[in-house]
Amino acid sequence: MSAPGGGIVTRLTPGVAAAASIATFLALWQAVSKFGVISEQDLPSMTATFRELWSMMQTEQFWAAFGRTVRGWALGLGLATVLAVPIGILLGSSDFAGRAFRVPIEFLRPIPSAALIPLLFLTLGTNIKSEIFLATFGAFWPLLIQTIYGVRDVDPVAVDTARSFGVGPVERLYRVTLPSAVPYIATGLRIASAVALILAFTAELFMGIPGLGQIMNVAQSFGLTNQVYALAVATGFLGLGIYIVFSAIERRALRWHPSQRPGRA
Amino acid sequence: MRSRTYQSAAIAAEIAVPLLILAAWQAWTVHANDPLFPRLSTILVQFKDMWLFSQFQLHVVPSLIRIAAGFALAVILGLIIGVPLGLSRWGRLLAMPHIEWWRAMPPPALLPISILLLHSIGDRQKISFIAFFCLFPILLNTIDGVRGIDPNLIETTRSYGIRGFEQIRRVVLPAALPQIFAGLRTSLSLAVIIMVLTEYFSSTNGVGYVLLISKNTFQLAPMWAAIVLIGVLGYLLNLMLILVERRVLAWHRGWRAAATQ
Numbered sequence: 001m002s003a004p005g006g007g008i009v010t011r012l013t014p015g016v017a018a019a020a021s022i023a024t025f026l027a028l029w030q031a032v033s034k035f036g037v038i039s040e041q042d043l044p045s046m047t048a049t050f051r052e053l054w055s056m057m058q059t060e061q062f063w064a065a066f067g068r069t070v071r072g073w074a075l076g077l078g079l080a081t082v083l084a085v086p087i088g089i090l091l092g093s094s095d096f097a098g099r100a101f102r103v104p105i106e107f108l109r110p111i112p113s114a115a116l117i118p119l120l121f122l123t124l125g126t127n128i129k130s131e132i133f134l135a136t137f138g139a140f141w142p143l144l145i146q147t148i149y150g151v152r153d154v155d156p157v158a159v160d161t162a163r164s165f166g167v168g169p170v171e172r173l174y175r176v177t178l179p180s181a182v183p184y185i186a187t188g189l190r191i192a193s194a195v196a197l198i199l200a201f202t203a204e205l206f207m208g209i210p211g212l213g214q215i216m217n218v219a220q221s222f223g224l225t226n227q228v229y230a231l232a233v234a235t236g237f238l239g240l241g242i243y244i245v246f247s248a249i250e251r252r253a254l255r256w257h258p259s260q261r262p263g264r265a
Numbered sequence: 266m267r268s269r270t271y272q273s274a275a276i277a278a279e280i281a282v283p284l285l286i287l288a289a290w291q292a293w294t295v296h297a298n299d300p301l302f303p304r305l306s307t308i309l310v311q312f313k314d315m316w317l318f319s320q321f322q323l324h325v326v327p328s329l330i331r332i333a334a335g336f337a338l339a340v341i342l343g344l345i346i347g348v349p350l351g352l353s354r355w356g357r358l359l360a361m362p363h364i365e366w367w368r369a370m371p372p373p374a375l376l377p378i379s380i381l382l383l384h385s386i387g388d389r390q391k392i393s394f395i396a397f398f399c400l401f402p403i404l405l406n407t408i409d410g411v412r413g414i415d416p417n418l419i420e421t422t423r424s425y426g427i428r429g430f431e432q433i434r435r436v437v438l439p440a441a442l443p444q445i446f447a448g449l450r451t452s453l454s455l456a457v458i459i460m461v462l463t464e465y466f467s468s469t470n471g472v473g474y475v476l477l478i479s480k481n482t483f484q485l486a487p488m489w490a491a492i493v494l495i496g497v498l499g500y501l502l503n504l505m506l507i508l509v510e511r512r513v514l515a516w517h518r519g520w521r522a523a524a525t526q
Binding site for chain 1: 271274275276278279281282283286301355358359360361362363365366368369370371372373374375376377378381382384454457458461462465466473476477479480483485488489491492495496499500502503
């Protein structure tokens with residue numbers, strides 16, 4: 001925390017430090033490649049990579065691929081949310097249902113969705129259905145677990161109070177259970193948004209479904225190293241953008257929570 | 266307290282539901298008779314034939330070594346980098362932009378690059394790749410765990426003359442350990458996923474390799490046996506870590522229970 005009454009200098013320093021640190025990394029990348037510590041064939045220079053990215057960004061092909069990746073990600077995450085939140089509320093609010101499905105969930109959750117790729121090749125085929133399935137499967141579990149935790153963490157006194165005031169079960173769900181589970185769901189959504197992107201990209205890279213992953217695969221097969229690096233940077237920015245948006249949503253959902261109050265840091 | 270009938274019904278459901286799911290799977294595969302979905306019983310026989318233990322040495326051991334080495338490297342690096350960063354605001358200012366960038370990068374996007382940079386599709390590339398991506402959950406949780414330590418605790422131990430490495434070992438690490446374990450759990454499941462991805466992308470052995478080869482040759486039962494094995498591996502590794510955590514953090518839970526009474 002900056003000291004109270006700290007001047008503009010103390011407030012600027014963190015930003016300057018971060019910028020300097022990033023600049024140092026980029027300069028180091030440039031130097032390592034230019035001075036041949038790692039040959040330019042294996043590591044294109046930073047400037048060559050960004051130049052390549054810039055020229056790719058002028059092409060329609062790049063933006064079409066970018067849009068397809070985002071579409072696969074969004075549909076997967078959306079579908080996972082629509083499935084996981086209601087199921088999570090059900091399993092979280094009923095002790096019996098929660099226990100009945102505990103073992104299957106504990107068993108299915110750690111299964112790496114990547115293991116399903118060969119099966120999807122043979123069943124759904126190399127199209128967007130496989131991509132959506134994979135992204136949904138991956139994003140489903142963190143959302144489900146977080147929703148269950150969130151619903152279980154509802155203050156029982158609040159539920160009982162609502163009940164004694166004659167608030168019916170459906171209204172209790174909307175007025176008591178959901179609001180207090182929202183921070184947990186938001187955290188699940190942040191984790192799931194990253195997982196869904198990883199799996200959408202994985203489906204494209206491994207299965208040749210159109211998108212950023214697929215053009216990276218093509219670039220790699222043709223030895224277009226600059227393009228491979230430029231696409232990795234582009235994918236990194238997409239991941240960073242998704243992370244920034246969803247952690248902002250998470251912070252907003254948690255705004256009332258004691259851990260987010262200023263002065264407690 | 267709920268009634269005894271309810272308790273026994275819940276326990277019965279806990280046992281019955283998984284069995285019912287397996288029975289339904291078997292019934293459905295028998296009924297569908299689809300070559301893409303071999304019978305559960307066929308998969309289990311195949312599983313026994315391949316993994317217990319004729320191909321265990323050939324394909325499972327390399328995968329396990331990659332997971333273990335990559336994960337261990339990530340733990341060591343995560344602690345070595347994470348503890349100082351948790352203690353130093355300037356360190357965090359300088360390091361966080363990089364950490365935030367790499368943690369948001371989808372791992373498969375770096376797969377082709379890892380092969381270019383490391384000139385390898387063998388253990389060197391697999392282990393470094395697993396270690397790199399497992400590092401970030403551990404690193405971030407270590408930083409948060411160390412930052413969250415009550416400053417009074419640090420000051421008090423320092424005034425008793427416990428400082429430097431001794432302080433980190435006796436005060437900082439134990440206090441941050443519950444949060445570090447949260448990072449370890451995320452990382453370990455990530456290690457399994459990344460192991461499969463790297464082996465499926467390019468390799469000459471391992472469980473992910475079996476997955477790829479059996480798919481390419483339309484050997485459905487071995488493919489399913491590999492899928493089931495990966496599920497079992499993920500489950501068992503997670504279980505092992507939970508057991509270690511219970512042992513290591515027993516003092517913490519006891520302390521928490523006492524504090525909330």
